[in-house]
Amino acid sequence: MGAGLAGVTTAWYLAREGHEVVVIDREREVAAVASYSTTGIVAASRAYPWAGGELGRAMRQAALRFDPELWLWGMQHLFLRTGRSYRRLLEAKVRLVRYAQPLLHELAAQIGFPLTRGVLYLYRDGHSLDEASARAGEMRDQGFAVEQLDRAQLSQREPSIDVARLAGALYAPGDEAGDAARFCRELAARARTLGVGFSLQNEILSIEPADGRVRQVVTHRGPIQGDAFVCALGVMDRRLREQLGTQVPVYPVTGYSATLPIVDPQRAPKHAAIDETRRVAFAPMGEELRVTGGAQFAGYGREHEPQHFATLFDTLKQLYPGAVDYGRARMRACQRPMTPETTPRFGTGRYQNLWFNIGLGHMGFAMCAGAARITAELLSGNSAPIDLEGLRIRRH
Ligand SMILES: Cc1cc2nc3c(=O)[nH]c(=O)nc-3n(C[C@H](O)[C@H](O)[C@H](O)COP(=O)(O)OP(=O)(O)OC[C@H]3O[C@@H](n4cnc5c(N)ncnc54)[C@H](O)[C@@H]3O)c2cc1C
Helix, strand or coil, X not given: CCCCHHHHXXXXXXXXXXXXXXXXXXXXXXXXXXXXXXXXXXCHHHCCCCCCHHHHHHHHHHCCCCCHHHHHHHHHHHHHHCHHHHHHHHHHXXXXXXXXHHHHHHHHHHHCCCCEEEEEEEECCHHHHHHHHHHCHHHHHCCCCCEEEEHHHHHHHCCCCCHHHCCEEEEEEEEEECCHHHHHHHHHHHHHHCCCEEECCCCEEEEEEECCEEEEEEECCEEEECCCEEECCCCCCHHHHCCCCCCCCCEEEEEEEEEEEECXXXXXXXXXXXXXXXXXXXXXXXXEEEEEEEEECCCCCCCCCHHHHHHHHHHHHHHCCCCECHHHCEEXXXXXXXXXXXXXXXXXXXXXXXXXXXXXXXXXXXXXXXXHHHHHHHHCCCCCCCCCCCCECCCC
């Protein structure tokens, strides 16, 4: 269930294990929702739990709305800030990303998909840069390379960037980027050759359990039966969530994503980058540039207004003037499927044959291959390939 990064990668591994697989999604195309809008950065060196900052600000604003579901999510999220849980979540996230990144390489190599190496994390003042570099120490201790660049070194590495407003950057040579939607669609095409079926434009309306198992899912085109089901639905409707037999604390965190044609390649970035001061991310994708940003609790709708893109475009204009054509920008609002802990959840809840691969949050591309492999192994009756402490779905 679900044809985003989580569903398609899981289908791939299941098919490779010899299972007969059908992927169901209500959209017309694979990777049409969150997995379309992503910047495609594999930010392995920053597998930090998302806490405070922009998310905290968005939560304070949203707290004024009557939304008990969000309040509960917010209360659980606040526990993140306490030292012990933060440490535990950091460990879980790093464990998963370290497992997932080599698998993503393997998959990319199998389908001939290009990933570019090296991601820049930009800072506008020296204090934040030093702080971020000190914080990166805990990731360096885990074996992730993170270099600090002053302005001159940054200019050398990324000649197209206007460094006037920047203090410098952190550079993670092992982090990567790629067009995640294209990856997902190409993997789906290869999965079809392994016999995976795709039932698209088919909305899942309910699931029907019997004797502690899911017997079938009911779609608007009729029921679909199976021996086992995988829930990889990203952000899902409350009605459906309540039928899944466990707490699925995924709440949508809306972000904004624009794709713009590059008009002057000399002025465009060569590396994917995140302006950490403004929380705006960029990634070149062939002849286009993707820019994303924003973290809002805007509910389940995908509406957007020009003002949601103002900071994104302003940042691009400052850092890469003249690189893209703003008049031809394709804009979208999209939601990250986020758990309060900002970590995904795996395993089964009440129903023995309903497996979860949910809550990939802000790192779905970075984590998808590992998350899928874990799900496929568990579903096939094997033990989990990594310790799932902090990453299991609740039983009830
Ligand atoms: C603006 C933005 C930027 C991002 N940048 C990055 C990044 O740089 N790096 C990174 O690693 N991650 C990034 N992410 C996160 C990443 O995009 C997500 O974690 C990932 O796409 C989640 O994949 P998914 O398969 O779980 O969800 P989705 O891609 O949303 O897939 C879920 C699918 O389930 C389907 N579905 C739901 N309900 C039903 C139903 N009832 N019936 C049928 N189908 C249903 C949906 O149609 C959808 O296709 C970003 C996200 C956003 C929004």
